[in-house]
Amino acid sequence: MELLEWDASAYDALPLPHVRWGRGVIDRLGLAGDETVVDLGCGTGRDAEGVLERLPRGRVVAVDGSRNMLEQARRRLAGCDRVELVHADLTRPLPPEVRGDAVMSVATFHWVPDHAGLFGRVAATLPAGARFEAEFGGRGNIAGFQAALQRAGGPAEGSSWTFDDEGATAAALEAAGFHDVDVRLVPDPVRLQRGGPLEAFLATVVMPAILRDLPADEGRALVLRTAEELPEPVVDYVRMQLTATR
Numbered sequence: 001m002e003l004l005e006w007d008a009s010a011y012d013a014l015p016l017p018h019v020r021w022g023r024g025v026i027d028r029l030g031l032a033g034d035e036t037v038v039d040l041g042c043g044t045g046r047d048a049e050g051v052l053e054r055l056p057r058g059r060v061v062a063v064d065g066s067r068n069m070l071e072q073a074r075r076r077l078a079g080c081d082r083v084e085l086v087h088a089d090l091t092r093p094l095p096p097e098v099r100g101d102a103v104m105s106v107a108t109f110h111w112v113p114d115h116a117g118l119f120g121r122v123a124a125t126l127p128a129g130a131r132f133e134a135e136f137g138g139r140g141n142i143a144g145f146q147a148a149l150q151r152a153g154g155p156a157e158g159s160s161w162t163f164d165d166e167g168a169t170a171a172a173l174e175a176a177g178f179h180d181v182d183v184r185l186v187p188d189p190v191r192l193q194r195g196g197p198l199e200a201f202l203a204t205v206v207m208p209a210i211l212r213d214l215p216a217d218e219g220r221a222l223v224l225r226t227a228e229e230l231p232e233p234v235v236d237y238v239r240m241q242l243t244a245t246r
């Protein structure tokens with residue numbers, strides 16, 4: 001399946017909990033300041049910009065599969081010569097320029113199936129002893145949203161998300177050769193304003209893969225019905241936070 005394209009400017013205009021999630025991942029990296037950090041699923045480059053502030057002598061390799069997201073990242077990071085933007089598919093072996101001293105990722109890995117394989121590809125980008133910090137949707141993530149989507153007549157599968165539990169995530173990390181593995185499932189519901197703000201958030205952040213398969217007017221109608229079916233204007237996020245050493 002072709003990689004999903006995102007509406008990068010609509011994405012950046014939203015009140016994203018991702019900003020907070022990204023800061024947490026960057027804080028947990030515990031950087032010295034001279035590393036090369038790989039950001040997998042960098043989106044519009046917000047966290048690449050943030051992590052560069054912690055890397056006065058370091059670099060960032062920012063990787064994404066959406067050309068729209070990378071173009072927005074390119075505009076955001078224009079003039080910075082310590083960042084390399086790479087178009088790559090995380091479901092495939094990563095190109096040789098994706099190498100670093102640490103790997104981070106925010107709100108991306110639930111879009112990638114087969115986490116054992118994914119973590120193997122992450123391990124291949126790192127030397128022994130390197131830090132791996134990530135966060136993404138875990139078991140139970142947006143279950144309430146998915147129930148509302150069903151009531152609204154949305155597709156049965158919802159999307160091709162992988163929301164694993166702690167045991168499966170830890171096992172996948174260990175199978176890929178990581179040690180000192182720590183995984184935590186953290187409920188983190190996000191309340192939005194009913195009407196335009198909730199609908200824009202659902203359409204841009206939660207439902208892009210569902211909407212891709214629908215004509216625009218049907219997609220718009222599905223977003224409205226799904227928003228109406230939510231008992232509260234809340235996206236019931238459950239985040240997997242992981243820390244591991246290569």
Ligand SMILES: C[S@@+](CC[C@H](N)C(=O)[O-])C[C@H]1O[C@@H](n2cnc3c(N)ncnc32)[C@H](O)[C@@H]1O
Nearest residue numbers: 018041042043064065066089090106107108111
């Ligand atoms: C929800 S966005 C998160 C972006 C950014 N990390 C943030 O926190 O704002 C998910 C990102 O993962 C990327 N992505 C999803 N599946 C991917 C894949 N198979 N290969 C490369 N990038 C992928 C998308 O293009 C998108 O930019």
